[in-house]
Amino acid sequence: MEVQRKPIGIIRSPYKNAGDIPRDYGSTLGEVVVFEEYAQGLQDIEGFSHLMILWLFHQTEKYSLLVKPLYCEGVRGVFATRHPNRPNPIAITVVELLERKGNTLKIRGIDAVDKTPVLDIKPYTLRDQKTNIKTGWLRH
């Protein structure tokens, strides 16, 4: 079974290359520009403070089951990381929605390079807000 997917927009960000993205990107401003044919789907989005952006690791050419995370020693199973070299190279970033202008969403906290293809936008809801979490090897 193969699944075909088509981008609905692109991310605008200050980062030209993956190597430019800092470890703390929480204050990085950017935009999601939704293609006109999908813009009507943005109706009602202004009421949400946070969004999940699903985007493509479009520079990933192959995957590894064991990867070496950035800033860390040793290798980890890819599903225990957010590393780009995944079997399905889809990223999720939870961003803050600052403003909508037509088909453009002004966002804060983005870690994608400029012109990254976007697959989906979802509202971040109470169900996504988990407390008392354990973050395994990331503690170290």
Place this chain on the structure above:
Amino acid sequence: MEVQRKPIGIIRSPYKNAGDIPRDYGSTLGEVVVFEEYAQGLQDIEGFSHLMILWLFHQTEKYSLLVKPLYCEGVRGVFATRHPNRPNPIAITVVELLERKGNTLKIRGIDAVDKTPVLDIKPYTLRDQKTNIKTGWLRH
């Protein structure tokens, strides 16, 4: 640009049809069974209490930009909802990881039907944990 994707496993759940899924599925037990060829990628996952499961709305045949959410009156822009009829019919559920047994993850809080194809598994981290959120039309 078309993007091709291949499932890495399936969800086992008590729900045979979408109509069987209750509004509050927070305590629903299920499993993610990862195909053997990807099982090595689960290394180190046991340390995380919560995971993002990316799965396919595989029963979705077409999308709408305006949709009527379940349990709600009126229509909303699809990107302001988690409705299945999306341009790229990918779902995200943040679940609790109870136990790993080989290539099977025992999970709690799943809202997918049995045998749903899984695209990706990601650790839920501090960056996904947002506070002071506003949830727009969902408040009502």
